Amino acid sequence: xxxxxxxxxxxxxxxxxxxxxxxxxxxxxxxxxxxxxxxxxxxxxxxxxxxxxxxxxxxxxxxxxxxxxxxxxxxxxxxxxxxxxxxxxxxxxxxxxxxxxxxxxxxxxxxxxxxxxxxxxxxxxxxxxxxxxxxxxxxxxxxxxxxxxxxxxxxxxxxxxxxxxxxxxxxxxxxxxxxxxxxxxxxxxxxxxxxxxxxxxxxxxxxxxxxxxxxxxxxxxxxxxxxxxxxxxxxxxxxxxxxxxxxxxxxxxx
Numbered sequence: 001x002x003x004x005x006x007x008x009x010x011x012x013x014x015x016x017x018x019x020x021x022x023x024x025x026x027x028x029x030x031x032x033x034x035x036x037x038x039x040x041x042x043x044x045x046x047x048x049x050x051x052x053x054x055x056x057x058x059x060x061x062x063x064x065x066x067x068x069x070x071x072x073x074x075x076x077x078x079x080x081x082x083x084x085x086x087x088x089x090x091x092x093x094x095x096x097x098x099x100x101x102x103x104x105x106x107x108x109x110x111x112x113x114x115x116x117x118x119x120x121x122x123x124x125x126x127x128x129x130x131x132x133x134x135x136x137x138x139x140x141x142x143x144x145x146x147x148x149x150x151x152x153x154x155x156x157x158x159x160x161x162x163x164x165x166x167x168x169x170x171x172x173x174x175x176x177x178x179x180x181x182x183x184x185x186x187x188x189x190x191x192x193x194x195x196x197x198x199x200x201x202x203x204x205x206x207x208x209x210x211x212x213x214x215x216x217x218x219x220x221x222x223x224x225x226x227x228x229x230x231x232x233x234x235x236x237x238x239x240x241x242x243x244x245x246x247x248x249x250x251x252x253x254x
Contacts, residue, residue, distance in 0.1 A: 006093070019163050019185065020163075020186050034066040038066040038070050042067065042070050044151075045149055046074075053076065056117045057079065058138075059071070059121075060138060061122070061123070062091055065087075065091030068101065071120075076118075078095070082101075106137060106138070107129060109141055112141070117147075119142055131200075132208065135210065148248065148250075149246075149247075153244060154245050155195035158232045158243070162189065162193060165180075177190060209252050210249040218242055
């Protein structure tokens with residue numbers, strides 16, 4: 001496989017065709033040379049849970065595998081699953097141990113109980129059909145002293161991180177589609193997004209047998225909404241909202 005060509009095709013379809021982002025070429029270029037981008041994610045993970053060397057790590061929603069490559073280089077035994085078969089094929093071609101990238105869904109992880117030291121789920125839980133079942137599966141495959149790292153958009157954020165637009169999180173779905181259409185964006189992808197609030201994440205983790213042991217405040221994020229930013233900032237501060245959630249969970253007491 002020509003990995004660079006496959007990445008260019010995959011992300012052109014995603015950013016240009018699926019999301020209709022005007023600056024799609026710049027985003028594709030970031031993905032073609034994603035070492036810095038994925039390196040920031042790896043650094044954030046190690047700040048939260050410590051070094052990953054010698055850890056058996058599962059990346060749930062591994063996408064095209066840039067993070068997996070860096071985690072392998074950092075000394076972890078890295079596995080990945082993704083529901084998109086094209087993304088999995090690219091990941092297999094990029095990894096040193098490509099057979100550890102599997103086509104699967106988070107709701108039914110193809111691993112035995114207590115298989116991993118670390119489960120990593122970055123910007124993926126908002127895409128699954130059943131977040132409760134998915135998080136329960138992640139907890140199931142954790143060893144007794146393992147950690148689950150969860151990073152996701154807050155459903156109450158005023159920035160939609162996929163379409164990369166100012167967002168009004170309280171809009172009902174029909175109005176949200178009209179809003180995107182008015183901005184000249186395709187709307188079908190919106191139906192695949194199921195963002196969670198902090199309260200929902202914590203509740204679903206606990207329901208699945210986990211417990212939050214760390215929570216990192218990622219601040220207010222980028223200014224959004226242009227002249228509306230002061231109002232957005234006031235809204236965030238008044239309701240204690242951060243646009244992104246970063247949680248670390250352990251297995252709960254049984």
